[in-house]
Amino acid sequence: MSRALSYVAPAAKAWGASYVASPKAGPLLDMSQGVPGSAPAEPVLASLLKVAGTHDAAKYGPILGEPALRSALAEELRHKYGVGAQQLSDADVGITTGCNMAFLVLLMLLCPPGESSVLLPLPSYFNHAMSLSLQQVEPAYIPCSPKDGFTPSLPAARAILETARDSGSKVKPRAIVLVTPNNPTGAIYSPSLLEEWYALAREFDVPLVLDETYRDFAGAQPHTLFERPEWRETLITLGSFSKGYRIPGHRLGCITAAPELLAHIATICDCMQICPPRAPQLALIDLLPSLREDLDEAAAALRKRLQIFEEVVNSVPGWKLISSGGFYAYVEFPEEFLSAQEQLGVKEGEKVGSEDVGRALALEAGVLTLPGCFFMPDLEDKVWGSIKGGDEMKRDRWIRFAVANIDDESVKALGPRLQRLNELLGVK
Numbered sequence: 001m002s003r004a005l006s007y008v009a010p011a012a013k014a015w016g017a018s019y020v021a022s023p024k025a026g027p028l029l030d031m032s033q034g035v036p037g038s039a040p041a042e043p044v045l046a047s048l049l050k051v052a053g054t055h056d057a058a059k060y061g062p063i064l065g066e067p068a069l070r071s072a073l074a075e076e077l078r079h080k081y082g083v084g085a086q087q088l089s090d091a092d093v094g095i096t097t098g099c100n101m102a103f104l105v106l107l108m109l110l111c112p113p114g115e116s117s118v119l120l121p122l123p124s125y126f127n128h129a130m131s132l133s134l135q136q137v138e139p140a141y142i143p144c145s146p147k148d149g150f151t152p153s154l155p156a157a158r159a160i161l162e163t164a165r166d167s168g169s170k171v172k173p174r175a176i177v178l179v180t181p182n183n184p185t186g187a188i189y190s191p192s193l194l195e196e197w198y199a200l201a202r203e204f205d206v207p208l209v210l211d212e213t214y215r216d217f218a219g220a221q222p223h224t225l226f227e228r229p230e231w232r233e234t235l236i237t238l239g240s241f242s243k244g245y246r247i248p249g250h251r252l253g254c255i256t257a258a259p260e261l262l263a264h265i266a267t268i269c270d271c272m273q274i275c276p277p278r279a280p281q282l283a284l285i286d287l288l289p290s291l292r293e294d295l296d297e298a299a300a301a302l303r304k305r306l307q308i309f310e311e312v313v314n315s316v317p318g319w320k321l322i323s324s325g326g327f328y329a330y331v332e333f334p335e336e337f338l339s340a341q342e343q344l345g346v347k348e349g350e351k352v353g354s355e356d357v358g359r360a361l362a363l364e365a366g367v368l369t370l371p372g373c374f375f376m377p378d379l380e381d382k383v384w385g386s387i388k389g390g391d392e393m394k395r396d397r398w399i400r401f402a403v404a405n406i407d408d409e410s411v412k413a414l415g416p417r418l419q420r421l422n423e424l425l426g427v428k
């Protein structure tokens with residue numbers, strides 16, 4: 001099984017555990033996981049405490065979530081995207097057991113196994129690639145160039161769609177999936193860029209699926225796609241309560257789509273989840289509008305942290321921030337590391353890659369991250385043969401830093417750690 005399709009997080013965890021057993025450069029800075037660093041807002045905790053022990057919360061509930069929560073969430077989305085109830089109604093929104101499950105359920109609906117491909121930007125969120133693999137859906141990777149701040153290439157996507165249309169193959173593209181703000185690169189796609197993707201999806205009559213798990217951290221420019229009267233024919237968006245509301249363990253996500261599509265989704269969800277967890281739904285119903293300020297504050301704090309991160313990283317010789325946003329920053333490591341095979345324990349003649357650097361960063365400098373290769377197929381995988389323009393990605397020069405679960409001071413402490421690795425690997 002290729003690396004992108006296996007579960008990669010434990011490898012990084014093991015580096016962290018090994019460092020903690022014999023620290024060399026101060027306490028471990030864990031920048032590996034995209035999870036919120038602080039507790040949910042106080043009213044959320046209080047409300048959870050109140051409802052979780054009730055009989056109501058223990059009962060099964062509606063398959064696609066509490067109607068009152070669907071309604072409250074629809075109102076939040078209307079507020080965010082500046083549209084009225086005709087453009088986005090309560091019936092367009094369903095609640096799921098987390099965004100990952102929403103994605104898997106959507107694949108089950110849209111993609112007959114063995115006869116489907118899905119366009120996915122590369123690097124890609126590994127759970128998306130794993131879900132495709134589970135469903136026997138082929139990834140049609142769209143390479144993202146660091147030169148474009150890791151935005152996916154529209155011409156490459158068009159070429160994939162044209163080739164599929166002209167080939168008559170039984171494997172057909174069934175969706176274009178974009179993630180913005182992106183995991184792993186942090187790249188935020190502008191409203192005008194998303195309009196272009198939407199137009200491409202319509203031209204080829206494939207759904208455009210936007211995973212907006214990090215939508216509360218996208219900055220001031222929400223996309224304009226819900227303003228289109230016909231959006232339900234093309235657009236499906238996925239969301240999560242894990243990051244903005246900081247309740248990842250309570251497992252709530254959402255899907256926004258045409259009500260007819262949600263009716264089919266409900267059939268699958270009935271078999272898989274029966275209903276999303278009730279306690280967090282009941283706890284949130286009356287709170288959502290009052291949490292807007294909390295969301296904005298958390299987003300502003302993260303933006304500030306990413307600025308500090310950028311200054312710190314770019315001040316260390318050879319390190320360069322390429323893209324950032326949401327919970328993540330994607331960073332190129334120094335070119336000189338490529339000739340540090342010996343220090344990195346890389347066999348002679350073999351290429352130094354992001355995994356070697358990620359390991360050394362953890363073991364020698366106590367900074368736990370996820371190497372870029374964890375978000376791509378194994379470099380030996382034959383799938384690369386079909387990725388047009390994938391050579392740039394194969395340079396494998398990037399590391400993902402997650403900034404949500406550490407504080408500003410820890411980010412400032414990163415500079416000397418990177419410097420330490422530079423010295424060990426011979427960068428002046």
Ligand SMILES: Cc1ncc(COP(=O)(O)O)c(C=O)c1O
Pocket residue numbers: 034097098099100101125179183211213239240241242248252253
């Ligand atoms: C792009 C993306 N989608 C989905 C998820 C999972 O969200 P949830 O906790 O709602 O399943 C994550 C979590 O890291 C993510 O980064």
